[in-house]
Amino acid sequence: MKKEKEIFNQFLSRKNLRATPQRDLVLDVFLTREDHITAEQLYDVVKKNDPSIGQATIYRFLKLMLDAGLAREVDFGDGVMRYEGSYNHPHHDHLICRGCGKTIEVVDSVIEELQRRVAESFGFELTDHEMYLYGLCEVCRKK
Numbered sequence: 001m002k003k004e005k006e007i008f009n010q011f012l013s014r015k016n017l018r019a020t021p022q023r024d025l026v027l028d029v030f031l032t033r034e035d036h037i038t039a040e041q042l043y044d045v046v047k048k049n050d051p052s053i054g055q056a057t058i059y060r061f062l063k064l065m066l067d068a069g070l071a072r073e074v075d076f077g078d079g080v081m082r083y084e085g086s087y088n089h090p091h092h093d094h095l096i097c098r099g100c101g102k103t104i105e106v107v108d109s110v111i112e113e114l115q116r117r118v119a120e121s122f123g124f125e126l127t128d129h130e131m132y133l134y135g136l137c138e139v140c141r142k143k
Contacts, residue, residue, distance in 0.1 A: 001031045004070055004087050011068035022053050026061045036074050036082035036103060076103065076132060093131035099140030106133075 008027055009019050029046050030037070043058045062083055065071035072086040076096050093111065095104040111131070119126040 001028075004031055004085070007087065008065070008068055008070060011064070011070075015064075017064075022050065022057055023061060023064075025050055026053070026058065027065075030061075030065065030071070030083075031085060033085075036076075036084050038080055038082050042083070074130075076101075077134070093133065095133050095135070095137075097137040097140055098134055099136050099143070102137050102139075104137075 005024075005027060012019055012023075026042070026046050029049070030042060033042075039055070039058050039062055042062070043053075043055050046053050046058065062071065065083070066073065070085065070087045071083050074082040074084055074094070076082065076094070078101070090107055091112070092105040092107045095106055097103070115129060115131070116126055
């Protein structure tokens, strides 16, 4: 978490922006989360610690995190954008349950190699990708 804070503060400095107590609080909350969090969920958690923080602060913060390369947007196809930390987090794909919304992060070198080979076969240099697999988790299938 220390390195992410350092990177974020250097980014702010390059953009001629200040590190503020509000930004520091939101950064601390965001960096301690291991899940995929919506802006609204982040706002709800932060507001408990500092009721003066508004939703606009959260949206501006998330934009800064994206621009700094410390977060990525995750779209599970339900109309709600989520965010996850991206610094020092290996690339992964997602399994998403259409029943309960449960998500599972999947790291699989075989899938990664197959995606690279498919791209190559079309003369494509793969620079980035996202893969979402939708279905029903074990619990929802039993219902």
